[in-house]
Amino acid sequence: xxxxxxxxxxxxxxxxxxxxxxxxxxxxxxxxxxxxxxxxxxxxxxxxxxxxxxxxxxxxxxxxxxxxxxxxxxxxxxxxxxxxxxxxxxxxxxxxxxxxxxxxxxxxxxxxxxxxxxxxxxxxxxxxxxxxxxxxxxxxxxxxxxxxxxxxxxxxxxxxxxxxxxxxxxxxxxxxxxxxxxxxxxxxxxxxxxxxxxxxxxxxxxxxxxxxxxxxxxxxxxxxxxxxxxxxxxxxxxxxxxxx
Numbered sequence: 001x002x003x004x005x006x007x008x009x010x011x012x013x014x015x016x017x018x019x020x021x022x023x024x025x026x027x028x029x030x031x032x033x034x035x036x037x038x039x040x041x042x043x044x045x046x047x048x049x050x051x052x053x054x055x056x057x058x059x060x061x062x063x064x065x066x067x068x069x070x071x072x073x074x075x076x077x078x079x080x081x082x083x084x085x086x087x088x089x090x091x092x093x094x095x096x097x098x099x100x101x102x103x104x105x106x107x108x109x110x111x112x113x114x115x116x117x118x119x120x121x122x123x124x125x126x127x128x129x130x131x132x133x134x135x136x137x138x139x140x141x142x143x144x145x146x147x148x149x150x151x152x153x154x155x156x157x158x159x160x161x162x163x164x165x166x167x168x169x170x171x172x173x174x175x176x177x178x179x180x181x182x183x184x185x186x187x188x189x190x191x192x193x194x195x196x197x198x199x200x201x202x203x204x205x206x207x208x209x210x211x212x213x214x215x216x217x218x219x220x221x222x223x224x225x226x227x228x229x230x231x232x233x234x235x236x237x238x239x240x241x242x243x244x
Contacts, residue, residue, distance in 0.1 A: 002026050002027050002028050002049075003022070003027040003028065003078035003079055003222075004027070004028050004030065004070075004074045004076060004077050004078050004079070005019070005022045005027050005028065005029050005030065005078060005079040005080075005081065005222075006030045006032065006070065006077050006079070006080050006081065006117075006121065007019050007029060007030065007031055007032065007081040007083055008032045008033070008057055008081070008082050008083050008084035008113060008114070008117055009032075009033055009083040009084035009085065009113075009134075010029065010030075010031030010032060010033060010039070010042060010052075010081075010083065011031055011033045011035065011038035011039045011041070011042040011052075012038060012042070013181070013183065013211050014083055014134065014178065014181060014211045014214045014215065015031070015033075015081070015083040015084075016031075016042050016045075016046075016211070017210075017211030017212050017214065017215035018081055018083065018211075018214070018215045018218050018219070019031060019042070019046055019050060020046065020215065021212075021215040021216065021218065021219040022079070022219065022222075023046050023047070023049045023050060025219070026049075027049070027078075027079075028049055028050075028051075028074075029046060029049060029050040029051075030050075030051055030052075030053060030070065030074075031043065031050060031051070031052045031053070032052070032053045032054075032055055032057065032066060032084070032117070033052070033054065033055075033084065034054065034055070034056050035054075036052075036054045039052035039053075039054060040052065053066055053069060053070075057084055057112070057113040057114075057116055057117050058108040058109065058112045058113050058116070059116075060116050060120075063116040063117050063119075063120040064120055066117065066120065066121075067120040067121055067124065070121065070124060071124055075124075076124055076125075076126045077121050077124045077125055077126065077129065078125075078126045078129050078130070079129060079130045079131075079132075079222045080117070080118060080121055080125065080129070080130070080131045080132070081132045081134070081218060082113070082114035082117060082118060082131075082132065082133045082134060082155075083134045084109075084113040084114070084117075085109050085110040085113060085114075085134065085151075085152075086109050086110070087106065087109075087145060087148040088101075088102055088105035088106050088109060088147070088148075089102055089106070089145040089147065089148060090145075102145070102147045103146075103147040103150075103151075105147075106145075106147040106148050106150075106151040107147075107151050107154075109151070110148070110151040110152055110154075110155070111151050111154045111155065111158075114133050114134075114155060114158075115158060118131060118133075118162070122166075125166070125169075125171055127169045127170050127171070128169070128170035128171065128227070129169075129170075129171045130171070130172055130173075130174075130221060130222040130226070131159075131162065131166070131171065131172070131173040131174075132173075132174055132175070132176060132218055132221060132222070133155045133158070133159055133173075133174075133175045133176070134175075134176055134177075134178070134214075135152040135153070135155050135156065135175045135176065135177040135233065136148070136149065136152040136177055136178060136179075137177055137178065137179040137180075137235065137237050137240060137241055138152055139152035139153035139155070139156065139177055140153070140177065140233075140235070140241055141241055152177070155175055156175055156233055159173050159174065159175045159231065159233075160231050163230045163231035164231070167230060170227070172221070172226065172227065172229060172230035173230055173231060174221050174226075174229060174230060174231070174232045174233075174234060175232070175233045175234065176214060176217055176218060176221075176234050176235075176236060177233055177234065177235045177236070177237070178209060178213075178214050178235075178236045178237060179199070179202075179203070179209055179235070179236065179237025179238065179240045179241065180196075180199040180200070180202075180203075180208060180209055180237070180240065181208075181209040181210065181211060181213070181214060181236075182208040182209065182210055183210060183211055196208070199240070202240040203237065203238030203239055203240045204238055204239030204240070204242070205238045205239065206238075207238065209236060209237065209238060213236050214236050217234060217236055221234075
């Protein structure tokens, strides 16, 4: 039986690569995001095994609406991948934002989008299901802006507590913390060649990360082989967290 896999921020980059990995395995992917055009393009690429729901997951009412829709359409969620997020400090309009606006913005984008969706879908999670949260290398060593790394780090204790609460049902909860992943909107086309060389130079294997690196780990954690892995922070950064 195919699984119902819900992926926030599933229209591009890591989220889309994760969706592709599950669809190849015969699962149904539900992509959630704010931009209808991006989601529509992703669904067209993925084919009939994918559907899209437009929602702003930083809004509790929107998360509840997603829950009601999924409950009516599927009745359960087998895998939840919380991938939505981003760094407000790097976005358009960041210049001129106050400190409070930067920190609040990153909290909404990276913490509320994950927590509100997870809590809304909590009772829909199937026994032996999987919950994944996307963090960042910035959560364990800083990322330059303070607010982004701190927001991602907030997901770690949440994952520990959730793993303890859901463990008796066979549900695992883990965090994936990527480093530099090319071909994503997070880094975009604005990354200078100098900055790119610097980030690659921090890795121990001398290469950029790609969305498929993260997707492969997410897919394995959701497999039977990952059933005894829970409450963990798993880094995908080529060893860059250690530095060079």
